[in-house]
Amino acid sequence: MSYEVNGQTVEHDEEGYITNLSDWSEDLAKVIAEQEGIEMTDEHWAVVNFLRDYYEEYQIAPAVRVLIKAIKKQMGPEIGNNKHMYELFPYGPAKQACKIAGLPKPTGCV
Amino acid sequence: MAPLDDSENKKPAEMMDIRGPDGDPLEIPRLACDAMAESKPYPAYPEHNLKLGFPGELIDNWQEVAIAKMGELAKKNRAFQVYLDACVKCGACTDKCHYFLGSGDPKNMPVARQDLLRSVYRRYYTFAGKYFPWLVGARDLTKEVLDEWYAYYHQCSQCRRCSVFCPYGIDTAEISMAAREIMDSVGLGDKYCNEIIGKVKDVGNNLGLQEKALAATLEGLEEDIEDDTGISVRIPLDEKGADILLVTPSADFFAEPHIEGLIGYAKVFHEAGVSWTLSSYASEAANFGMFIGSYENMRDVSLRIRKAAEDLGVKRIIFGECGHAWRVAYSFLNTLAGPFDFLDPNYPVPQHILEFTWNEIQKGTLKLDKSRNDHIRLTYHDSCNVARASRMGDKPGGQFEIPRNVLKAVCNHYYDMDRDTIMESTVCCGGGGGLLTDEIMDIRVKGAGPRMKALKQVTDDFGVTHMAAICAICKTQFSKVMPKYGYGMDSILSVHQLVSNAIILGGQEVEEDAAPQGDAAAAEAKQ
Numbered sequence: 001m002s003y004e005v006n007g008q009t010v011e012h013d014e015e016g017y018i019t020n021l022s023d024w025s026e027d028l029a030k031v032i033a034e035q036e037g038i039e040m041t042d043e044h045w046a047v048v049n050f051l052r053d054y055y056e057e058y059q060i061a062p063a064v065r066v067l068i069k070a071i072k073k074q075m076g077p078e079i080g081n082n083k084h085m086y087e088l089f090p091y092g093p094a095k096q097a098c099k100i101a102g103l104p105k106p107t108g109c110v
Numbered sequence: 111m112a113p114l115d116d117s118e119n120k121k122p123a124e125m126m127d128i129r130g131p132d133g134d135p136l137e138i139p140r141l142a143c144d145a146m147a148e149s150k151p152y153p154a155y156p157e158h159n160l161k162l163g164f165p166g167e168l169i170d171n172w173q174e175v176a177i178a179k180m181g182e183l184a185k186k187n188r189a190f191q192v193y194l195d196a197c198v199k200c201g202a203c204t205d206k207c208h209y210f211l212g213s214g215d216p217k218n219m220p221v222a223r224q225d226l227l228r229s230v231y232r233r234y235y236t237f238a239g240k241y242f243p244w245l246v247g248a249r250d251l252t253k254e255v256l257d258e259w260y261a262y263y264h265q266c267s268q269c270r271r272c273s274v275f276c277p278y279g280i281d282t283a284e285i286s287m288a289a290r291e292i293m294d295s296v297g298l299g300d301k302y303c304n305e306i307i308g309k310v311k312d313v314g315n316n317l318g319l320q321e322k323a324l325a326a327t328l329e330g331l332e333e334d335i336e337d338d339t340g341i342s343v344r345i346p347l348d349e350k351g352a353d354i355l356l357v358t359p360s361a362d363f364f365a366e367p368h369i370e371g372l373i374g375y376a377k378v379f380h381e382a383g384v385s386w387t388l389s390s391y392a393s394e395a396a397n398f399g400m401f402i403g404s405y406e407n408m409r410d411v412s413l414r415i416r417k418a419a420e421d422l423g424v425k426r427i428i429f430g431e432c433g434h435a436w437r438v439a440y441s442f443l444n445t446l447a448g449p450f451d452f453l454d455p456n457y458p459v460p461q462h463i464l465e466f467t468w469n470e471i472q473k474g475t476l477k478l479d480k481s482r483n484d485h486i487r488l489t490y491h492d493s494c495n496v497a498r499a500s501r502m503g504d505k506p507g508g509q510f511e512i513p514r515n516v517l518k519a520v521c522n523h524y525y526d527m528d529r530d531t532i533m534e535s536t537v538c539c540g541g542g543g544g545l546l547t548d549e550i551m552d553i554r555v556k557g558a559g560p561r562m563k564a565l566k567q568v569t570d571d572f573g574v575t576h577m578a579a580i581c582a583i584c585k586t587q588f589s590k591v592m593p594k595y596g597y598g599m600d601s602i603l604s605v606h607q608l609v610s611n612a613i614i615l616g617g618q619e620v621e622e623d624a625a626p627q628g629d630a631a632a633a634e635a636k637q
Binding site for chain 2: 059063065069094106107
């Protein structure tokens with residue numbers, strides 16, 4: 001189970017989350033997004049970048065509520081709202097956006 | 111019963127009729143033999159199993175070890191042995207499982223699910239099965255049988271609805287837990303549960319949410335409450351000397367609508383004027399040790415709560431909205447981690463947040479404006495572990511009454527669903543018992559069918575827009591599967607979210623028509 005990006009092989013788990021988080025690159029994010037049926041726009045990148053920054057600081061993805069608050073601050077309420085996040089990432093900003101951002105899948109009752 | 115014909119039952123979940131022709135949410139489907147045989151969760155990785163004390167992967171002599179383990183469990187756990195011996199095949203349970211009703215697969219009939227293990231038990235542990243296996247339906251434990259166990263014991267949410275209708279009280283959940291324990295003992299664990307239990311041991315919660323992140327999340331929520339209400343309401347973490355330790359599912363720090371419930375608890379504690387704290391060490395109410403039938407793992411997780419209570423010097427322990435956690439807390443905590451003689455004997459050990467809130471409502475401590483929930487027409491989903499494995503308050507049936515009392519105190523429009531699908535007969539959300547994992551979404555959606563049909567009835571009859579629940583699993587499961595049945599993902603609410611909406615905090619200035627935005631949007635989406 002792996003992605004091919006720029007001639008390199010990047011391992012992932014059964015659900016497409018990369019195994020080694022340091023393998024992530026923007027090109028890889030585009031490859032993962034394509035497999036998820038998502039075309040990356042500036043708004044998608046804003047989410048992905050926020051998730052990566054947050055993860056670097058806290059070693060976990062943020063709650064959706066925290067993500068929305070941050071995007072709202074950065075890009076305004078038209079984009080920073082729950083409905084729009086699910087339009088960007090139909091399988092959920094937590095799970096699907098984490099996959100594209102190269103972060104582990106949130107586990108538990110979520 | 112519908113005719114035995116599986117040819118017409120291959121419709122995808124999206125196309126399933128939401129309500130049968132006679133409108134019965136518990137309508138019996140056409141049989142679809144082996145329809146769900148391939149529904150299996152991902153197996154655990156060696157590192158997940160090893161951390162829990164199980165072999166990393168399937169061991170060479172798995173057959174021998176599994177048979178011995180089964181014998182050991184039957185000897186140690188008398189109930190398990192009685193359940194294996196006592197079934198008379200009366201058939202009362204056959205149409206009681208939501209996974210059977212949703213999938214039509216006869217192996218999801220509770221008696222058939224039990225027989226997957228019972229047939230092997232007979233072969234090795236009964237006289238007739240040893241000598242005349244063909245006469246008594248006894249089977250050798252083969253790799254095919256093991257695979258079948260893995261598939262169908264992960265299609266049981268251990269909700270125990272079937273056991274309510276069994277004249278002998280046979281509890282399929284116990285058999286399913288034992289089956290998973292046997293599989294774990296030979297190195298065949300499931301990834302979802304075992305990875306999560308490992309995270310609790312490492313970090314203190316299912317999510318893997320570390321102290322720094324938890325503290326930041328709680329601070330953010332305090333800001334949100336102040337922005338919304340103008341009142342500073344604290345959500346304390348690791349505060350020594352607080353009176354109350356709140357133990358709540360970590361989903362309450364992460365997911366929607368769970369977080370809204372946490373805000374509700376904080377507002378209730380604030381208005382009640384009590385001192386309370388969360389713990390970063392025991393930042394999880396859930397205890398997946400129960401789902402995999404592992405006493406040792408269940409105890410390890412429970413002991414974290416005891417240690418946190420002792421270290422923080424609290425007088426009381428209160429549990430947040432989590433279904434199976436309340437079963438473990440109410441029924442097993444004292445055995446697993448007691449005695450709790452260091453706590454204040456004037457309060458139940460432990461207490462449920464709904465017991466606390468209901469007491470405060472009765473005392474008149476909370477100022478409630480029910481009209482703030484007027485945009486919601488509500489029903490309530492009894493979570494299986496609360497309904498059938500615990501109690502609340504000091505009267506029988508308190509676990510049914512107290513949540514409804516609280517909801518009716520904060521909401522003007524409340525309607526119950528079909529009596530055969532609530533209270534002790536409640537149908538499962540479809541994601542409990544360690545099945546809340548995406549690779550088995552098909553059975554999750556199918557298993558939610560009976561509940562969704564019952565909900566559809568009250569939507570048709572009374573215009574119900576939302577359903578409340580007091581279990582983190584139920585809430586997540588419904589937010590995922592409700593859209594498949596034509597409801598918005600935010601049609602599922604936390605009970606304390608509704609409490610939160612209705613509370614007017616002391617000193618709070620209230621505007622006219624101040625219905626909370628999120629719910630208003632949900633109501634619009636529904637229309």
